[in-house]
Amino acid sequence: MTETTTAPAGAPEVPEYPLPRSCPYHPPAGYDRYTAEGPVTRVRLYNGRQVWAVSGHAEARQVLLDAATYSSDRIHPHFPALAPRFESARKVRNFIGMDPPDHTVQRKMMLSTFTVKKVAQLRPGIQKLVDDLIDRIEERGPVADLVPDFALPVPSIVICELLGVPYDDHAFFEQQSRRVVTGSTTLEDSAAAFGELSRYLDGLIRRKQAEPGDGLLDTLIAEQVDTGALTRRDLVDIALLLLVAGHETTASAIALGVVTLLENPDQLAALRADASLLPTAVEELLRFMAIADGVARFATVDTELAGHRIRAGDGVVVVISTANRDERAFAGGDAFDVARGARNHISFGHGVHQCIGQNLARAEMEIALSTLFRRLPGIRLEVPSRRLPLKEAGGVQGVWELPVTW
Amino acid sequence: MRITADSDRCLGAGQCVLSAPDRFDQSDEGTVLVLDPRVDGDEDASRLRETVALCPSQAIALVAEEG
Numbered sequence: 001m002t003e004t005t006t007a008p009a010g011a012p013e014v015p016e017y018p019l020p021r022s023c024p025y026h027p028p029a030g031y032d033r034y035t036a037e038g039p040v041t042r043v044r045l046y047n048g049r050q051v052w053a054v055s056g057h058a059e060a061r062q063v064l065l066d067a068a069t070y071s072s073d074r075i076h077p078h079f080p081a082l083a084p085r086f087e088s089a090r091k092v093r094n095f096i097g098m099d100p101p102d103h104t105v106q107r108k109m110m111l112s113t114f115t116v117k118k119v120a121q122l123r124p125g126i127q128k129l130v131d132d133l134i135d136r137i138e139e140r141g142p143v144a145d146l147v148p149d150f151a152l153p154v155p156s157i158v159i160c161e162l163l164g165v166p167y168d169d170h171a172f173f174e175q176q177s178r179r180v181v182t183g184s185t186t187l188e189d190s191a192a193a194f195g196e197l198s199r200y201l202d203g204l205i206r207r208k209q210a211e212p213g214d215g216l217l218d219t220l221i222a223e224q225v226d227t228g229a230l231t232r233r234d235l236v237d238i239a240l241l242l243l244v245a246g247h248e249t250t251a252s253a254i255a256l257g258v259v260t261l262l263e264n265p266d267q268l269a270a271l272r273a274d275a276s277l278l279p280t281a282v283e284e285l286l287r288f289m290a291i292a293d294g295v296a297r298f299a300t301v302d303t304e305l306a307g308h309r310i311r312a313g314d315g316v317v318v319v320i321s322t323a324n325r326d327e328r329a330f331a332g333g334d335a336f337d338v339a340r341g342a343r344n345h346i347s348f349g350h351g352v353h354q355c356i357g358q359n360l361a362r363a364e365m366e367i368a369l370s371t372l373f374r375r376l377p378g379i380r381l382e383v384p385s386r387r388l389p390l391k392e393a394g395g396v397q398g399v400w401e402l403p404v405t406w
Numbered sequence: 407m408r409i410t411a412d413s414d415r416c417l418g419a420g421q422c423v424l425s426a427p428d429r430f431d432q433s434d435e436g437t438v439l440v441l442d443p444r445v446d447g448d449e450d451a452s453r454l455r456e457t458v459a460l461c462p463s464q465a466i467a468l469v470a471e472e473g
């Protein structure tokens with residue numbers, strides 16, 4: 001952390017970032033303060049460090065498009081920790097936390113796995129998996145907790161098959177991933193979880209080196225580790241990113257998608273009446289829910305943003321949840337409208353780091369949500385939505401439990 | 407006007423394919439391919455300008471025809 005970014009003691013109070021949500025799919029009311037003050041304002045992180053909060057849509061895109069000025073280097077001491085868990089992530093090195101050109105070399109190694117065409121080929125398998133899970137929910141009914149019974153297993157099984165990770169180990173890595181991505185996780189706890197996951201993946205990759213399978217990790221071993229382009233340690237860190245990013249975010253998006261649709265019955269009815277709205281409805285859910293509330297960067301040089309002087313070393317947080325509601329980009333942005341048809345939200349980020357798994361996430365959301373509402377037409381929440389336990393600030397947003405009946 | 411693409415800059419997000427599948431595809435390596443570089447009138451140009459704005463790595467563009 002730099003001295004230049006720390007305000008003198010007793011300075012007028014600067015609002016905090018991040019804040020917990022009180023409604024599962026709206027940004028916290030406290031973020032109104034940032035947007036009221038303009039698209040770029042000062043906020044205070046948990047450790048007292050002050051950084052720039054970018055809550056306007058155009059300004060957010062400007063920052064995310066300019067990776068040379070706004071670095072993602074998560075190991076660098078200037079990279080702002082939005083929660084204690086980011087401090088332990090400083091030991092992990094993979095492309096989400098690297099700048100071009102290193103970032104781009106790693107990312108390109110796996111582009112072919114995530115194309116629109118490749119994801120389309122996975123759809124029948126995802127459909128079968130979703131149908132099997134709903135069969136089991138129906139058998140055990142008439143109540144279910146959709147987080148462990150549906151929203152989590154769908155992306156978890158899909159990413160396991162894609163990577164070549166045995167799903168039998170899911171209880172272990174789902175639990176450790178939670179410790180890594182939860183906002184309230186302490187530094188010690190997230191460091192321990194990173195350690196457990198790294199040891200597990202290192203063992204798995206060693207076994208695969210002896211006995212290759214047919215997942216993405218096996219391809220990366222053959223094409224990159226065996227040729228010396230990546231070390232085994234590099235691949236462990238990449239596998240950690242893909243495994244964690246691949247299931248926890250999408251699980252949250254599916255569960256919160258169910259809540260959002262149930263809480264907006266006119267929109268659910270519109271979607272039921274016209275199945276062709278499914279892709280735009282998923283896009284609107286992504287915009288509206290903003291599962292990733294914000295992403296961090298730091299300035300590498302002195303620069304200017306929306307009339308503010310940003311100094312080299314200053315931390316920046318792009319507030320996705322407010323940028324996605326910016327009236328200048330989305331008219332009536334606080335309303336959930338399945339027919340809106342806007343694709344320019346930044347829920348998957350923007351610029352070179354824009355989510356590599358976005359089309360997989362879209363496919364999983366489309367199939368999971370449409371099949372659930374078709375097969376359980378009477379589905380409703382078992383508890384009032386205000387009683388649903390919400391995920392903490394500083395991590396992936398969503399609900400911990402989702403009790404429903406039908 | 408016509409569409410140009412720089413597959414070196416492309417980072418395979420696939421936004422172009424989703425937004426204008428009649429114009430863009432992805433190669434087996436996962437980078438952008440232009441299926442048809444033509445821009446058919448003003449309406450098409452405005453739709454394709456939106457597609458260009460969606461590309462996260464500024465790998466596609468509309469350029470004025472030379473000559």
Ligand code: HEM
Pocket residue numbers: 072095096097107241242245246247249250253291292295296346347348349350352353354355356357358360361
């Ligand atoms: C709804 C679900 C998802 C959401 C909301 C989401 C969100 C995001 C965001 C905001 C970023 C950009 C981070 C930054 O700019 O610093 C990102 C990057 C990334 N995501 Fe996702 N993601 C989702 C699903 C997935 C899935 C299914 C995968 C599967 C592999 C995945 C893998 C990644 C990876 C590897 C990156 C880093 C890309 C890079 O740095 O080039 N994500 N995601």
Ligand code: SF4
Pocket residue numbers: 411415416417418419420421422423430432437438460461462463464465466
């Ligand atoms: S939108 Fe841009 S980055 Fe994505 S596939 Fe198309 S050209 Fe490549």
